[in-house]
Amino acid sequence: MSTAARQFLEAAGTITRNLRHRGLIQTALRKYETARDRKKAAFHDWSSARQSAAETKWDAINHLDTYLEEFVAKLESRGTKVHWCPTGPEARDTIRGVIRDAKAKCVVKSKAMTAEEIHLNEALEKDGFEVVESDLGEFIVQLRKEPPYHIVFPAMHLTRDEISDLFERELGSAPTREPEELTMIARRALRRKYVQADVGITGANFAIAETGMVSITENEGNARLTAALPRVMITLLGIEKVLPKMEDLALFLPLLATAGAGQTVTGYNTLYGGPRQPGETDGPIEWHVVLLDNRRTELLADPEQRDALHCIRCGACLNVCPIFRNVGGHTYGTTYSGPVGSVITPHLRGLQDWKHLSNASSLCGACTEACPVKIDLHHHLLQNRRNAVGDTPSWIERLAWRAHAFAVNTPALYQFGQEVARIVEPLRRRLQGTPLDPVKSWTRTRDLPPVAPESFKEWWRNRQ
Amino acid sequence: MTARERILARIREALTVPAPRPGAHGHDAGHEVHPATAATGRPVHLARAWLPPGGSTPEEQLTRFAAASAELKTDFRCVASEAEAHAQLRQIADGEGWKRVASHHAPLTDAATAALGRPTLFTDGGYPPDDLEACDAGITTCDVLVAQSGSLVVNSRTSGGRALSVLPPHHVVMARRDQLVGDLTAAFQRVEALHGRNWPSMISLVTGPSRTGDIERILVLGAHGPKKLTVLMW
Numbered sequence: 001m002s003t004a005a006r007q008f009l010e011a012a013g014t015i016t017r018n019l020r021h022r023g024l025i026q027t028a029l030r031k032y033e034t035a036r037d038r039k040k041a042a043f044h045d046w047s048s049a050r051q052s053a054a055e056t057k058w059d060a061i062n063h064l065d066t067y068l069e070e071f072v073a074k075l076e077s078r079g080t081k082v083h084w085c086p087t088g089p090e091a092r093d094t095i096r097g098v099i100r101d102a103k104a105k106c107v108v109k110s111k112a113m114t115a116e117e118i119h120l121n122e123a124l125e126k127d128g129f130e131v132v133e134s135d136l137g138e139f140i141v142q143l144r145k146e147p148p149y150h151i152v153f154p155a156m157h158l159t160r161d162e163i164s165d166l167f168e169r170e171l172g173s174a175p176t177r178e179p180e181e182l183t184m185i186a187r188r189a190l191r192r193k194y195v196q197a198d199v200g201i202t203g204a205n206f207a208i209a210e211t212g213m214v215s216i217t218e219n220e221g222n223a224r225l226t227a228a229l230p231r232v233m234i235t236l237l238g239i240e241k242v243l244p245k246m247e248d249l250a251l252f253l254p255l256l257a258t259a260g261a262g263q264t265v266t267g268y269n270t271l272y273g274g275p276r277q278p279g280e281t282d283g284p285i286e287w288h289v290v291l292l293d294n295r296r297t298e299l300l301a302d303p304e305q306r307d308a309l310h311c312i313r314c315g316a317c318l319n320v321c322p323i324f325r326n327v328g329g330h331t332y333g334t335t336y337s338g339p340v341g342s343v344i345t346p347h348l349r350g351l352q353d354w355k356h357l358s359n360a361s362s363l364c365g366a367c368t369e370a371c372p373v374k375i376d377l378h379h380h381l382l383q384n385r386r387n388a389v390g391d392t393p394s395w396i397e398r399l400a401w402r403a404h405a406f407a408v409n410t411p412a413l414y415q416f417g418q419e420v421a422r423i424v425e426p427l428r429r430r431l432q433g434t435p436l437d438p439v440k441s442w443t444r445t446r447d448l449p450p451v452a453p454e455s456f457k458e459w460w461r462n463r464q
Numbered sequence: 465m466t467a468r469e470r471i472l473a474r475i476r477e478a479l480t481v482p483a484p485r486p487g488a489h490g491h492d493a494g495h496e497v498h499p500a501t502a503a504t505g506r507p508v509h510l511a512r513a514w515l516p517p518g519g520s521t522p523e524e525q526l527t528r529f530a531a532a533s534a535e536l537k538t539d540f541r542c543v544a545s546e547a548e549a550h551a552q553l554r555q556i557a558d559g560e561g562w563k564r565v566a567s568h569h570a571p572l573t574d575a576a577t578a579a580l581g582r583p584t585l586f587t588d589g590g591y592p593p594d595d596l597e598a599c600d601a602g603i604t605t606c607d608v609l610v611a612q613s614g615s616l617v618v619n620s621r622t623s624g625g626r627a628l629s630v631l632p633p634h635h636v637v638m639a640r641r642d643q644l645v646g647d648l649t650a651a652f653q654r655v656e657a658l659h660g661r662n663w664p665s666m667i668s669l670v671t672g673p674s675r676t677g678d679i680e681r682i683l684v685l686g687a688h689g690p691k692k693l694t695v696l697m698w
Binding site: 024027028031032039042043044045046048049051052053054055057058061062063064065068069078083084085086090134135136137140153154155156158159160163179180182183184186187190191194195211213219220221222224225227228229239246247249250251253254261263264265266267268269270271272273274275276277279280281282283291293297298300301303304306307310373374 | 466467468470471472474475476477478479481482483484485486511512513514515516517532568587588589590591593594597612613614615620621624625626627630631647648649651652653656661663664665666667668669670671672673674675676677678679680681682684686687688689690
């Protein structure tokens with residue numbers, strides 16, 4: 001078993017018994033479900049909208065080279081510097097270089113899962129830069145020195161009291177039980193940072209090929225400020241974010257907001273097409289767009305699971321997943337948790353070390369049903385299981401299947417087996433799950449159906 | 465080989481093997497063409513018909529915009545004349561005790577700030593960020609308003625820059641009735657018609673005041689951006 005798998009089992013064992021955690025997650029997700037269902041109902045036809053989005057993303061991903069080149073050419077024509085980064089370390093070094101060249105001290109950052117993926121904050125802090133997360137949830141988990149709990153709701157696992165204690169300890173604020181006051185404490189702490197920061201780092205939700213623009217979705221206005229006041233702006237995005245046309249956003253923005261948070265559209269959806277242009281009054285002088293591969297091309301090379309690159313990171317599959325709802329976000333030990341994380345992490349970080357995630361699923365299909373771009377998530381989990389076994393087949397399992405195949409293809413042997421099974425049935429029952437049982441790790445928690453007193457053939461014969 | 469060439473080469477190699485179309489579940493043959501693509505042969509965009517409705521008549525659009533605004537906690541006031549909008553603006557300013565406001569030069573905002581008669585920071589041609597941060601309100605125009613979602617669109621060229629509409633604690637938008645359209649598709653068309661592909665560096669779809677639900681999923685307004693959003697329309 002890999003270290004990651006052992007850690008997963010251990011963490012899952014502890015947290016599933018934690019009733020406080022369970023209560024928090026259930027309450028938060030119930031609120032989400034109510035809002036989402038109401039907004040879904042406002043659609044004329046939710047399922048056709050999903051299909052259309054899936055087709056659009058299919059088009060984008062299956063012509064990725066063309067759209068990326070179009071996107072980059074348009075960006076460059078308006079003075080944006082584009083950096084192509086095949087790996088995480090290369091993206092990190094590129095960003096560190098830009099910040100060093102800008103002679104920056106303070107860096108303000110808006111939420112970006114891609115930055116979590118390449119561990120950007122740690123690298124920048126090691127270089128001695130102050131990096132301030134500006135999204136409220138990210139700000140909270142940064143103070144706790146924790147990774148985000150959920151790709152959309154980073155601090156979903158915390159109560160207001162825990163946040164109040166944290167702010168009291170780290171920011172010296174007075175304790176309070178009001179979410180509004182807590183938000184205002186963070187607002188005051190961060191406001192100065194926007195004005196002081198030399199560099200702003202953002203993520204991105206969509207890259208529009210047709211116009212060469214990046215679209216950033218947020219509710220708080222922190223990304224707007226991050227992209228307005230610092231003199232250098234850096235945007236880090238995965239190469240899979242492309243959409244062909246600006247009008248595609250008319251579909252994707254409502255889908256993302258509805259599936260992700262139960263809103264018609266998110267508070268701020270902002271398109272950036274360049275650094276400050278002639279005649280404009282503010283905005284960064286320099287804009288660097290960092291395009292990250294980091295093994296996305298390996299996922300692209302798997303046609304069976306290529307649609308996992310359609311993901312718009314709305315978090316809908318996490319919210320409905322019975323596993324996520326029991327084990328929570330941190331148990332996964334991955335940047336992307338929940339069903340989509342279980343599907344893509346083995347591609348991004350190695351199948352053998354992360355294959356256990358494919359088994360952390362009841363294959364109920366709730367994720368596939370929830371996905372606004374119709375990624376076939378639960379089948380991909382099955383495919384990952386198959387691929388993991390195919391890579392390192394167990395000889396015992398292979399032998400067992402071969403024997404099984406031989407037996408079921410040989411009627412005489414099969415019938416003989418039935419007779420034997422009927423005789424040893426009482427013994428088997430007594431042995432099941434005990435140390436004498438050779439397959440006890442399977443049978444300890446599972447029942448075999450009892451052997452029928454007569455086979456169908458016998459039953460038929462007796463009726464004649 | 466540059467990094468760009470390396471990534472593009474890997475993409476092209478990966479794409480030599482085709483992937484099944486969405487919904488085909490690995491069985492491409494016999495897959496029915498979905499109505500979404502049947503008409504155009506290419507994905508999108510009849511999608512508009514499946515999204516939440518924006519209203520087909522101006523009256524319906526106005527009703528929808530008002531309903532969406534109420535839900536978003538946007539203070540939306542549709543009045544009979546520009547003079548009445550200015551009266552409302554003065555009333556809000558008195559109520560909140562505004563000392564200094566920020567705005568930009570455009571016919572609608574020039575008339576509004578003149579009628580308001582308070583010290584005004586105009587962001588056109590540059591401004592110190594600290595001064596803008598100290599203003600009580602930012603008064604701007606917008607490109608278009610969207611009935612479907614209760615949104616409005618500001619941009620970095622004709623709405624006073626990137627920060628004016630998001631840094632002061634109260635964002636006030638002066639708008640005309642004919643700037644209201646039904647849905648996002650129409651809004652993107654209007655924005656394109658206004659700028660004719662000579663895009664401003666930032667175009668922002670603003671939907672309600674700044675908000676967060678990061679603490680126990682409880683809604684709080686004014687996370688980083690404006691705590692209040694007022695739309696004055698006539």
